[in-house]
Amino acid sequence: MKALAVFTSSREVRLIDQPDPVIGGPTEVKLRILEAGICGTDREIASFQYGMPPVNSPHLVIGHEALGEVVDVGSDVTGLAPSDLAVLMVRRPCPHDRCVPCRTGRPDFCNTGDFTERGIKGAHGFMTEFVVDDQRYLVKVPKELREVAVLLEPLTVAEKAGEQIRILVQRLPGHLRVDPSNLRAVVLGAGPIGLLGAMKLVGANFETYVYYRGKADSPNVSIVSAIGARFISSVEHPPEDLAKMLGEISLVYEATGVVKISFDVLSVLGVNGVYIFTGVPGVKAPIEMDAERIMRNLVLKNQVLCGTVNAGRESFEEGVRDLGSFMQRFPAAVRALITARMTLDGARDAVLAKGGIKSVITVA
Numbered sequence: 001m002k003a004l005a006v007f008t009s010s011r012e013v014r015l016i017d018q019p020d021p022v023i024g025g026p027t028e029v030k031l032r033i034l035e036a037g038i039c040g041t042d043r044e045i046a047s048f049q050y051g052m053p054p055v056n057s058p059h060l061v062i063g064h065e066a067l068g069e070v071v072d073v074g075s076d077v078t079g080l081a082p083s084d085l086a087v088l089m090v091r092r093p094c095p096h097d098r099c100v101p102c103r104t105g106r107p108d109f110c111n112t113g114d115f116t117e118r119g120i121k122g123a124h125g126f127m128t129e130f131v132v133d134d135q136r137y138l139v140k141v142p143k144e145l146r147e148v149a150v151l152l153e154p155l156t157v158a159e160k161a162g163e164q165i166r167i168l169v170q171r172l173p174g175h176l177r178v179d180p181s182n183l184r185a186v187v188l189g190a191g192p193i194g195l196l197g198a199m200k201l202v203g204a205n206f207e208t209y210v211y212y213r214g215k216a217d218s219p220n221v222s223i224v225s226a227i228g229a230r231f232i233s234s235v236e237h238p239p240e241d242l243a244k245m246l247g248e249i250s251l252v253y254e255a256t257g258v259v260k261i262s263f264d265v266l267s268v269l270g271v272n273g274v275y276i277f278t279g280v281p282g283v284k285a286p287i288e289m290d291a292e293r294i295m296r297n298l299v300l301k302n303q304v305l306c307g308t309v310n311a312g313r314e315s316f317e318e319g320v321r322d323l324g325s326f327m328q329r330f331p332a333a334v335r336a337l338i339t340a341r342m343t344l345d346g347a348r349d350a351v352l353a354k355g356g357i358k359s360v361i362t363v364a
């Protein structure tokens with residue numbers, strides 16, 4: 001079968017031919033990959049800035065956002081049968097007994113760093129024709145969601161952020177009586193992570209704004225409007241305008257990976273505010289920011305700054321429910337997130353290209 005592989009030592013990205021995987025244990029499932037999404041992480045791996053092949057492999061098969069159709073199941077598999085659709089989780093636990101998160105099913109909080117991630121770190125990914133994995137890493141998806149289920153993995157970034165926010169707001173007195181529609185949430189960036197985050201916030205009834213450098217007539221901004229969020233141009237309005245325009249900002253969901261603007265927006269976060277970072281910037285020269293004001297506000301305004309990576313099973317399951325409700329509420333906007341589809345033969349060019357919102361490889 002074909003697979004898109006990145007050879008780190010010879011710096012090549014190309015389609016390879018490799019044997020089909022086979023079911024090796026009673027709880028394993030074989031999937032035919034239907035679609036695989038491309039994101040910034042794949043582009044970084046394909047430009048040799050990130051990623052790690054499995055031990056003893058010269059290459060890494062990339063792809064970590066995938067929808068598959070079950071073609072075969074081991075004898076002890078429950079809850080999945082041939083022709084079911086499923087999305088694959090990405091991170092796999094580290095081997096250490098002392099790592100409580102990994103031993104309790106939450107490798108997204110692994111504290112040893114020895115986890116693997118399919119398609120990213122130490123394990124082959126999903127930009128290929130067939131994949132075998134244990135049932136515990138598969139999340140069943142209703143057939144009605146087939147055309148958009150490839151968006152589930154990127155949606156789980158927002159789902160895990162939602163989980164963290166629910167925990168963090170519990171510190172506030174009377175939090176159960178707060179109506180989110182009275183709270184302002186700002187999303188930084190209108191790429192797939194930002195737009196899916198905005199959908200999640202709109203779905204949770206926040207007054208949602210998307211702060212983005214693109215133009216008002218861009219396809220990204222059309223999606224912002226279509227879901228009932230509001231666009232604010234970061235080119236026309238510097239961060240200090242945000243608080244003046246919106247009033248107290250209760251929540252910021254950062255999805256740009258751009259350091260300067262992210263910290264500038266942190267400096268206008270409101271009282272008791274929560275700020276979630278999801279972007280991963282490259283390590284560059286130090287930048288200037290208003291550190292006194294930020295630290296002062298963090299203390300005097302009881303603010304919380306929280307980074308989040310990867311997601312647990314519950315976030316995937318909540319994502320399935322949310323994707324279903326987004327498709328009820330604004331189906332055209334969800335479909336519009338996928339701006340290009342190409343076959344596995346075109347995968348290399350698609351991974352090396354830029355542009356559009358989300359490109360998807362259609363495998364089968």
Ligand SMILES: [Zn+2]
Nearest residue numbers: 039040041065
């Ligand atoms: Zn991704």
Ligand SMILES: [Zn+2]
Nearest residue numbers: 094099102110
């Ligand atoms: Zn661990």
